[in-house]
Amino acid sequence: MNFRNSVTLFFSVFIILQAKADVKNCVQYYENNEVEVGFVCLEQKAKEGNVIAEYYLGQAYESGFGVESDYDSMIYWYEMAAKHGAGDAYLSLKSYNHYDRTLKVDYFERALKNHSPAALLVRGLQLQEQNDISGKQLFNAAYQVLEKQYQNPFNISHQFHLARLSSIAPSIVDTNGKSVDQLILDAQIYLNEQKEKNNPRAIRMLALAMELESNQLTRESTNLYQQAANLGDMYSISTLQSFYYYTANGYNGDKDKAFQIAKIGAKHGLPSSMLILGRVYFKGEAPKKNLQKAIYWFEKVQGYPSFNIASSMYLRKIAEEQYESNDYLDVVPGLDNSAGDISVLISLSSAKNTYSVDDIETSVKNFVHSNKIGVYEEKLIESNTIEIYINAGRMRDSAKSIASHLRANFSKLEFHISDQYQSIFEE
16 A cells, blocks of 8 residues: 555544544444434434434435435435445445446445445455455555444444454454454344344344355345344345345245335335336236336336336336337437436337347447447347347437437338437437
């Protein structure tokens, strides 16, 4: 670590320490199981611009810890904390696939730059595996942050990080004579104490530890995730609904359980839950098929950029099911016309003998790269429909240029463009 990075780390730690001192009384309320009072205290500090209070408030809204869990409020406070230098907030945003698309760097890199101990440990291990000695510098940086922190109802994984670091680089960590096993045992004791106080984050951490140990969801870990989900923990809700929808019963899933969990998540505004509700209503997988309710949830989730493409695809499928549409090419922009994703959706039923899906996909992929429109991501093919995902910077211009390219190279495709997108294709 060079001098400049050392100075940056020093000032980052200093700012975080000052912020931690200011929220210590708030955290103590949580330790005393006075969570509603603790939340009000954190909210006041967060509104004053305290970065740690902002980050802890994001956790409170994520888990229903002293307040009803709420996705939009969680995102707001995590973004505020990240903006003010809380590296771990970037990892929290990343875990929900939430990105500020004006930033051209991965949130893990942002977490690393802002000295998140978890990010420093992961990157340090990657470098160590490559026999790169700079990995040790990152371990040192992680320890400098960790030794200034303390375990509390929000910083629930502190002891686990110390134990992991001690096992990786024992010469760096001062454990006061405790072994790695003792550090882990201390962490587990604290988690169980917090579990008895209904701390949803502690319950989730115990479930996650069991899951990682067995490399699968066991009955015990599932029960713990369910307990945390019932308290409003959105990470646990997301974990369970994905497990039940996609994996349970040998990949056939348990759609009824997924539906019940997703209803909890949607109540708290979790976009992935809304998408699952839309799917089960569209396909009739748990309740009876209900296109009106499917449309409701698909339209509701379109306010979240990471879910625009999937929800647009299903809304198109519903439209096709309700109306016998002609072959079409449709470019579905996101809600923000200046940045975001493009989804190119092409129906090939009458043109399938003229063009192949691979030809169209390859053509779009090459066009996107050569013209630096965006980054080609993947394709999704169902029946005679191909959807091509593109991460584009200026959607309106990009949509028009992609459409023009396809028209020029695949002239026998018949286009049907809905009125709300017609202006995109005007010459």
